[in-house]
Amino acid sequence: MSSQLLKAAKKLTKKGFLVGIDGNLSFRLQKNKTQDFLTLTPSGVEKAKLKKTDLIEFQQPVNTSDYPASASSETPMHLAVYQNCPQAQVVIHAHPPQVVAWSLVHLDQDFLPINYLSELILATGPVPHVPFELPGSQTLAQRISTYLPKHQCLILARHGVLVWGKSFEEALRGIDRLDYTCGVYLQAESTGRKLEPLNSIQMKELQKIRNKIGQQIL
Numbered sequence: 495m496s497s498q499l500l501k502a503a504k505k506l507t508k509k510g511f512l513v514g515i516d517g518n519l520s521f522r523l524q525k526n527k528t529q530d531f532l533t534l535t536p537s538g539v540e541k542a543k544l545k546k547t548d549l550i551e552f553q554q555p556v557n558t559s560d561y562p563a564s565a566s567s568e569t570p571m572h573l574a575v576y577q578n579c580p581q582a583q584v585v586i587h588a589h590p591p592q593v594v595a596w597s598l599v600h601l602d603q604d605f606l607p608i609n610y611l612s613e614l615i616l617a618t619g620p621v622p623h624v625p626f627e628l629p630g631s632q633t634l635a636q637r638i639s640t641y642l643p644k645h646q647c648l649i650l651a652r653h654g655v656l657v658w659g660k661s662f663e664e665a666l667r668g669i670d671r672l673d674y675t676c677g678v679y680l681q682a683e684s685t686g687r688k689l690e691p692l693n694s695i696q697m698k699e700l701q702k703i704r705n706k707i708g709q710q711i712l
């Protein structure tokens with residue numbers, strides 16, 4: 495899993511989703527029946543340059559303020575996911591520029607609109623736009639918890655994304671989907687033309703398919 499984390503960090507950096515020391519990645523491993531161990535990226539380093547020995551492993555704590563000081567400053571968000579989502583094996587937080595741009599011009603929206611692109615409905619389901627809280631704060635972790643375990647893809651206002659999954663591939667697909675969707679929306683809006691949503695029959699059909707797919711990111 496450590497090598498998959500390092501690979502994912504390189505991919506995200508190459509795409510421009512992790513600038514400077516931005517972002518953080520983690521995974522959970524169950525070493526025996528009662529103990530879950532988390533591995534997180536350290537704070538203050540470029541994620542693409544990490545080595546396996548730089549990663550920080552610790553036993554999953556009971557509360558979100560109890561973690562090694564060298565771990566990412568945004569660890570409370572990761573802990574909130576692992577505590578609320580038993581299926582989560584992987585968490586990624588990144589700053590995809592098109593998502594952050596979309597957030598800045600739509601601060602009043604509670605969700606990324608889902609009724610324009612069928613792929614978004616099928617691939618992720620509804621995506622909440624989480625109101626801004628200071629990065630790394632317990633308040634941000636608490637706010638995120640209110641959307642869990644229902645949502646795997648979250649947009650953090652003025653900030654970036656938080657995506658969890660059963661594998662790094664799944665979480666990366668979610669981040670790509672959000673960046674693609676926000677990019678398309680921004681371009682379409684920039685034309686000044688009125689955007690037509692899918693009609694209610696199409697929405698119902700797509701929702702049925704999504705329900706059959708179940709909770710996962712395609």
Ligand SMILES: [Zn+2]
Nearest residue numbers: 517629653654
């Ligand atoms: Zn961040």
